[in-house]
Amino acid sequence: MRHIDLRSDTVTKPTPAMREAMAAAEVGDDVYGEDPTVNELEELTASMLACEAGLFAPSGTQTNLLALLSHCQRGDEYIVGQLAHTYKYEGGGAAVLGSIQPQPLDFEQDGTLDLERVAAAVKPDDFHFAKTKLLCLENTQGGLALPLDYLARARACADRYGLKLHLDGARIFNAAIKCAVEVSEISRHFDTVSVCLSKGLGAPIGSVLCGDRQTIARARRWRKMLGGGMRQAGIIAAAGIFALQHQYRRLQQDHEHARLLADGLSEITECSVDYHAAQTNMVFLTIPRQAVGELQSSMAEQGILLAGGQRIRLVTHLDIDKQDITRLVSSFRDFFSS
Numbered sequence: 001m002r003h004i005d006l007r008s009d010t011v012t013k014p015t016p017a018m019r020e021a022m023a024a025a026e027v028g029d030d031v032y033g034e035d036p037t038v039n040e041l042e043e044l045t046a047s048m049l050a051c052e053a054g055l056f057a058p059s060g061t062q063t064n065l066l067a068l069l070s071h072c073q074r075g076d077e078y079i080v081g082q083l084a085h086t087y088k089y090e091g092g093g094a095a096v097l098g099s100i101q102p103q104p105l106d107f108e109q110d111g112t113l114d115l116e117r118v119a120a121a122v123k124p125d126d127f128h129f130a131k132t133k134l135l136c137l138e139n140t141q142g143g144l145a146l147p148l149d150y151l152a153r154a155r156a157c158a159d160r161y162g163l164k165l166h167l168d169g170a171r172i173f174n175a176a177i178k179c180a181v182e183v184s185e186i187s188r189h190f191d192t193v194s195v196c197l198s199k200g201l202g203a204p205i206g207s208v209l210c211g212d213r214q215t216i217a218r219a220r221r222w223r224k225m226l227g228g229g230m231r232q233a234g235i236i237a238a239a240g241i242f243a244l245q246h247q248y249r250r251l252q253q254d255h256e257h258a259r260l261l262a263d264g265l266s267e268i269t270e271c272s273v274d275y276h277a278a279q280t281n282m283v284f285l286t287i288p289r290q291a292v293g294e295l296q297s298s299m300a301e302q303g304i305l306l307a308g309g310q311r312i313r314l315v316t317h318l319d320i321d322k323q324d325i326t327r328l329v330s331s332f333r334d335f336f337s338s
């Protein structure tokens with residue numbers, strides 16, 4: 001039975017061609033700066049993002065943390081979305097390891113942070129308060145690509161208040177495809193950008209933090225301290241290079257599959273599809289409370305893996321094709337009609 005795993009775009013397996021590139025990678029000791037393939041990946045990512053330098057790390061959680069630690073000191077504060085990965089899903093790393101205080105704000109409907117509310121959250125220079133140093137955005141946020149003109153306004157807002165600007169761009173490539181621009185049109189507004197190679201791009205491991213040389217040098221020191229300095233990491237960096245070169249433009253297909261999925265599921269009365277959110281590779285749908293659990297287990301019996309809950313996130317990716325979408329929609333239809 002062919003499995004259909006829609007829980008996340010992190011579940012993809014390396015393709016034979018990617019494995020070949022990994023096997024053939026030239027390697028060296030990256031802590032000495034001597035792994036040519038890691039160096040190539042860092043330069044390639046930085047140049048795509050129009051940044052001076054890049055830094056390869058094992059995960060996006062680590063690249064986000066490296067950015068926070070590089071921009072903020074103990075007792076500083078960052079403004080961040082209440083549901084942002086950097087705040088909610090990274091184990092409180094910035095607080096635990098950096099003594100950096102978060103100032104969370106609710107995301108708006110479109111995945112942005114309201115800049116007037118950001119401005120109001122910036123603390124005055126007064127010893128009662130933490131020092132507000134950084135604004136963090138996320139793109140895509142819950143499958144939504146942030147509007148390009150918003151990014152320019154966020155940059156202006158950060159400049160007005162002397163804040164640095166970081167982007168959790170785990171899915172920045174999906175955002176670029178959605179906005180039909182080069183990825184640098186998004187990254188150019190930010191001081192640092194974290195990108196994931198292990199999401200829709202389909203590499204097994206790895207993230208890259210990009211920014212100016214000085215900030216990346218500070219991040220490199222933090223990476224060593226966090227135990228993220230790897231040795232012959234060219235083997236995994238090769239997968240990242242392959243992903244950027246061969247599996248970036250195909251994200252368009254994932255977006256088309258998500259749209260197909262949204263269209264198919266919205267014809268089922270019991271499925272309430274959030275059309276507004278179905279912009280990139282994610283579809284959110286709400287099912288009746290009594291179907292929670294039962295739907296998940298019935299689908300699992302058919303080899304279809306779904307996240308639990310009443311509001312379900314379905315994520316399309318490299319290992320999902322058009323037939324899988326058709327099969328999933330008909331399985332859902334059968335489930336709700338029985």
Ligand SMILES: *Cc1c(COP(=O)(O)O)cnc(C)c1O
Nearest residue numbers: 059060061062085138168170196
């Ligand atoms: C996946 C993800 C990350 C990083 O996750 P890792 O699993 O640590 O690589 C960061 N931000 C967002 C929005 C993500 O989806």
